[in-house]
C-alpha cells in the first residue's frame with residue numbers, strides 16, 4: 001500500500017537520539033519518532049515544554065487540533081505525515097501486547113440474524129464512532145450490504161474538534177459518500193438522518209404503487225460497532241427510550257424493530273465486531289474509546305499506549321499530561337507514567353490509575369480529540 005511506501009522511509013532509528021518512544025516492554029522495536037534523551041528531557045522540563053523530535057532530527061510539525069489544514073499545503077502534508085508516523089508507532093507498540101479480541105455470545109448469535117434482516121432493508125444506516133471512523137468500520141460490511149442504499153453516520157460529533165470534523169467531511173465528500181455527523185446524546189443530526197433515509201428509499205413505494213400494492217413504511221437498518229450510539233440515535237429520534245442504551249459496549253443484545261411515524265421503521269441491532277480483529281492498533285483504539293468489552297484488554301496496557309499517543313498529539317502533549325496529574329513524564333514510556341500515577345494517587349494500584357487516565361480521555365478532560373485522521377485518498381484504499 002502506498003502509505004507503507006511513504007512510511008518505510010520513516011522507519012529509521014533516529015541517528016542522534018537513543019530513547020525510543022515506545023511501549024516499555026519492547027526494547028528492540030523500531031520507532032519512527034523519538035524524544036530527547038532522558039537527561040535532556042528532564043532538564044528541558046524544568047524550563048519549557050519538551051520538544052518532540054522526529055526522525056532525522058526534524059521538529060514535530062503538528063499544528064494542533066483546531067487548525068484546518070486539509071488544503072494541500074506543506075503544513076497539511078506534514079501533519080498527515082505526523083499522523084501516519086503515529087499510526088506506524090502504534091502498530092509497533094501494540095505488537096508486544098496480548099491481542100485484544102472480543103466476540104461475546106450475543107454477537108455470534110445475532111450476527112447471522114442481522115445478515116438475513118439486512119437483505120430486507122431499503123436503506124442501511126452504518127454508525128461509526130467519529131473519534132475512530134476507520135477502526136469502527138466492519139471489514140465485512142461491504143460484502144454484507146452489496147449495493148444496498150447506505151448512509152454513513154459519524155456519531156459522537158461532540159467528541160471531536162471542528163478540524164477533525166472538516167477533515168472527515170472532506171474525505172467522504174471526495175468519495176461521494178453521504179455522511180451525517182450526529183450526537184446521539186442530544187439528538188443532533190437525527191432529523192436529517194430520518195429525512196435522508198426516507199428520500200433514499202422513496203422509490204420503494206413508487207415501485208409498489210406501479211404494481212398496484214399499498215405503500216409500506218421504509219425499512220432502515222441501523223448497524224455498527226458496539227457502543228457507537230446506535231440505540232441512542234433511535235431513542236433521540238423517537239423522543240422515547242425505546243431501545244436500551246448505556247455507556248458500555250454490548251448493551252443491545254437482540255434485534256428490535258421500532259416505528260417512527262407511519263412511513264419509517266428502524267431496526268436496532270446489537271453492535272457487531274469481527275470475530276478476529278486482525279488490526280491490533282484498531283483494537284487498542286476501540287479499547288481507548290470504550291467500544292469493546294473491558295474484559296478483552298489489559299487496562300494498564302491500553303492506558304500506557306493512550307499516554308504515549310496523547311503525548312504526541314499537539315493539543316495535548318506531554319505538558320498537559322504532567323499538569324493534569326502533577327507528575328513528571330521523565331522518559332517516554334506510558335507504562336512508567338501509569339505506574340507513577342498509581343504511586344502518586346492510588347496507593348500503587350496500577351489498574352485504578354490506568355482506569356483514571358482512560359476515563360479522563362473519554363470524558364474529554366484532554367479536550368475532544370479524534371484518534372484518527374483520514375488517510376490520503378490518493379495513497380490508501382478507502383474502507
Ligand SMILES: Nc1nc2c(ncn2[C@@H]2O[C@H](COP(=O)(O)OP(=O)(O)OP(=O)(O)O)[C@@H](O)[C@H]2O)c(=O)[nH]1
Nearest residue numbers: 156183184227228229230231232247250251252271
Ligand atoms: N457524548 C456522546 N455520547 C453519546 C453519543 N451517542 C451516544 N452516546 C452515549 O454512548 C453510550 C452508548 O450508546 P448506545 O446508544 O447504547 O450505543 P450502541 O451503539 O447502541 O451500543 P451497543 O448496545 O453496544 O450496540 C450511551 O451512554 C450514550 O448516552 C454522542 O453522540 N455523544
